[in-house]
Amino acid sequence: MRTRSLILLILALFFCLSLFFQLTLERARGEALSRPPFLYLPTGRYIKVLSLGYQNLAADILYLWSIQRYSRYEGEHRFRYLEHVYDMITDLDPHYIDPYLIGALTMAREGSDYERAFKLLQKGMRNNPDEWILPLDAGFYALMDLKDYSKAIDYFMRASKIEGCPPEVDRLIAGAFLRKGDKVASLKFWLDIYDSASNERIKEVSYNHIYDLKIAIDLEVLQKAINHYKEKKGKFPTSLSALVREGFLKGIPVDPDGKNYEYDRNSGKVSAASEYRLRH
Numbered sequence: 001m002r003t004r005s006l007i008l009l010i011l012a013l014f015f016c017l018s019l020f021f022q023l024t025l026e027r028a029r030g031e032a033l034s035r036p037p038f039l040y041l042p043t044g045r046y047i048k049v050l051s052l053g054y055q056n057l058a059a060d061i062l063y064l065w066s067i068q069r070y071s072r073y074e075g076e077h078r079f080r081y082l083e084h085v086y087d088m089i090t091d092l093d094p095h096y097i098d099p100y101l102i103g104a105l106t107m108a109r110e111g112s113d114y115e116r117a118f119k120l121l122q123k124g125m126r127n128n129p130d131e132w133i134l135p136l137d138a139g140f141y142a143l144m145d146l147k148d149y150s151k152a153i154d155y156f157m158r159a160s161k162i163e164g165c166p167p168e169v170d171r172l173i174a175g176a177f178l179r180k181g182d183k184v185a186s187l188k189f190w191l192d193i194y195d196s197a198s199n200e201r202i203k204e205v206s207y208n209h210i211y212d213l214k215i216a217i218d219l220e221v222l223q224k225a226i227n228h229y230k231e232k233k234g235k236f237p238t239s240l241s242a243l244v245r246e247g248f249l250k251g252i253p254v255d256p257d258g259k260n261y262e263y264d265r266n267s268g269k270v271s272a273a274s275e276y277r278l279r280h
Contacts, residue, residue, distance in 0.1 A: 059093035066099070070106050079111040086120055090127070097131055100124035108141050117141060125158075132165035139172065149180035167196075174209065183220070187213040208277040211256045215272045218253040222261060222270045225249045236268040 066085050086103030090096065100120055108117035121138045128134060139155030142148045156173045159165050174189035187210060194206035222240065225248045229237045240263050243249040254260055259273045 056093050056096070059089050059096055059099070062089045062092070063096070063099050063102075067102065070110070079107075079113070082107060082111060082113075083116050083120070087123075090120070090123060094127035097124065097128065097133065100128075100134060101137055104137060104141070108145065114141060114146060130162060132159045132162035132169075135159040135162075136165070136169060139176075143172070143176055143179075147179075149176045152176045153180070167193075178213075183213050183217050187217065212276045212278050214256050215274065215276065218255065218261065219270055219272060221249075221253070222263075226263075226268050226270060230268060236265055238265055239263065240270070 062085070066089065069085075070082070082103070086099055086107075089099045089103075093099075100123070104117040104121045107113045107120065118138055118141070121134050124131070124134045125138075135155045135158040139152045139159065142155060143152035153173055153176045156169050156176060160169045160173065170189055170193050174186045174193065177183075177186035177189065190206050190209040190213065194203055194210060197203045197206060222243075225243045226237060229243060229246070229248050237243055237246075237248075240252050240261065244252060252260075255272050255274045257274050262271045262273055263269075264271075
C-alpha cells in the first residue's frame with residue numbers, strides 16, 4: 001500500500017509539473033491564459049520508468065483522466081494531443097483494449113480524424129491479434145462513416161477469422177459487398193450464411209437476400225447480352241432464346257420461383273415477373 005501511494009504521488013507531481021511548464025510556455029508565447037491548458041506529456045516509455053513497474057496502474061490513471069478530459073467539449077484545441085495521449089496509454093499497457101476503442105471513437109466521431117483512428121486501431125491489432133473487436137470496430141468506421149466498402153470488407157474479413165467473432169459479421173461482409181456493387185460476392189456470402197444458419201429467422205432473412213440478388217444478377221446478365229447483341233447485329237434479338245442460338249449466352253436463367261424473365265423486343269428491356277422481397 002505504501003508503494004502504491006508513492007506511485008500515485010509521483011504521478012500527481014508529474015501532472016502538476018506538466019501543467020506548470022505548459023502555462024509557463026504559453027505565457028512566453030503570449031497566448032491567452034483563459035484557454036483550457038494542454039498537457040505536454042512524454043512518451044509511454046518514460047512514464048513506464050517513472051511508474052516503477054506499475055505501468056498498468058499508470059495506464060488506468062491516464063485512461064480515466066483522458067475520459068474526463070475529452071468528455072468536456074469546451075476549447076478549440078482539445079484534440080491537439082489526442083493521438084499522443086492514447087499512444088502513451090497503449091504504450092504503457094499494450095493489451096488494454098478499451099483505450100484503443102475509446103481513443104478511436106474520439107478521434108473519428110468527435111475529431112473527424114479517421115486516419116489517426118485507424119492508426120490507433122491497427123496498433124491495437126498488432127498488439128492484440130486475438131481481439132476481434134478491434135478490426136470489427138475499424139470496419140464499422142469504414143462502412144458507416146467513410147463509405148469505403150473495400151476497406152470495410154478487409155477489416156470485417158480479418159475479424160471473422162478470429163476465434164470468438166460473432167457470426168453476424170458475415171452479414172456485414174455480404175452487405176458491404178452489395179454496397180460496393182459486387183452482387184456475385186454478396187450472393188456467395190448470403191448462400192454460406194443460409195447453409196450454416198440453425199436459426200429459422202436467419203434462414204428466412206438470408207433467403208430473401210439470396211432471392212433478390214439472384215433476380216438482380218440474372219437481369220444484369222441478360223441485359224448485358226441483349227446490349228451486346230444489339231451492338232453486333234444492329235437490332236435487338238427477337239427473343240431471349242435467340243441469345244443462346246447465336247452464342248451470346250449459354251442458357252437462359254429463370255427466377256428463384258422458376259418463372260421466365262419477361263422480354264420486350266421493341267425496347268430491348270428485360271424484367272422479372274416476380275417481385276423483390278426486400279427492395280421496393
